[in-house]
Amino acid sequence: MSGNFFLIDTTRCIACRGCQIACKQWNKLPATKTEQYGSYQNPVELDGNTYRLVRFAEHPLKENDVVWYFFSDSCRHCLNPPCKSKADQILKDAITVTDFGAVIFTDKTSALRKNWKIIKHACPWSIPNWSEDKKMLTKCHMCHDRVEAGLLPACVKACPTDALMFGDEMNIKEIAARHLNAARKRFGDKARILDHNEVRALYLVVDDYEKYLASE
Ligand code: SF4
Ligand code: SF4
Numbered sequence: 068m069s070g071n072f073f074l075i076d077t078t079r080c081i082a083c084r085g086c087q088i089a090c091k092q093w094n095k096l097p098a099t100k101t102e103q104y105g106s107y108q109n110p111v112e113l114d115g116n117t118y119r120l121v122r123f124a125e126h127p128l129k130e131n132d133v134v135w136y137f138f139s140d141s142c143r144h145c146l147n148p149p150c151k152s153k154a155d156q157i158l159k160d161a162i163t164v165t166d167f168g169a170v171i172f173t174d175k176t177s178a179l180r181k182n183w184k185i186i187k188h189a190c191p192w193s194i195p196n197w198s199e200d201k202k203m204l205t206k207c208h209m210c211h212d213r214v215e216a217g218l219l220p221a222c223v224k225a226c227p228t229d230a231l232m233f234g235d236e237m238n239i240k241e242i243a244a245r246h247l248n249a250a251r252k253r254f255g256d257k258a259r260i261l262d263h264n265e266v267r268a269l270y271l272v273v274d275d276y277e278k279y280l281a282s283e
Pocket of ligand 1: 141142144145148149150151189190191192193194195206
């Protein structure tokens with residue numbers, strides 16, 4: 068293994084949503100129509116035109132205080148992607164992996180229209196979606212076009228706080244170890260990197276993963 072990795076340090080995220088918008092801009096994705104439903108998270112979920120979504124979760128603390136958790140959610144670019152294993156059973160190489168580890172939904176996924184929910188459910192995080200605009204399965208593709216041109220993924224480039232970082236395995240794992248060390252000093256032993264042996268998107272969290280997904 069080697070290739071490229073993301074680090075998503077949730078302790079540095081200020082929920083500006085620059086990453087979400089930069090992803091939309093680079094990929095020329097239309098806005099998703101939304102409405103106020105009691106949360107700043109917007110849209111409610113990832114969809115065929117939203118490859119990155121900043122999740123907002125609010126939890127009460129003692130003495131009328133609250134803590135906010137922000138989580139810039141997207142494809143983890145799994146080392147052994149279950150979405151690809153499932154898709155290969157139906158149509159070989161509709162999903163491919165680049166030599167630097169980006170998991171790519173190719174144009175061939177347009178033939179998976181009837182089966183797309185099977186692929187979505189194969190993903191542990193339910194990331195894939197069907198795009199009615201593109202008539203194919205969609206999700207983050209690690210900005211492979213930018214990476215091949217020597218550029219950072221659009222989301223990483225836009226992040227003002229280094230909550231999102233990207234680079235080769237050794238570089239990112241070294242930075243992740245430093246960030247984890249700093250997070251443990253501030254937040255204790257709950258600070259950890261999720262699924263660190265299985266994915267190329269290393270999420271540093273300081274509380275139960277479920278708490279990043281929904282408010283209490
Ligand atoms: S996170 Fe989901 S969509 Fe992304 S590579 Fe892994 S299984 Fe596939
Ligand atoms: S751009 Fe960075 S700070 Fe802003 S929401 Fe995304 S991860 Fe958080």
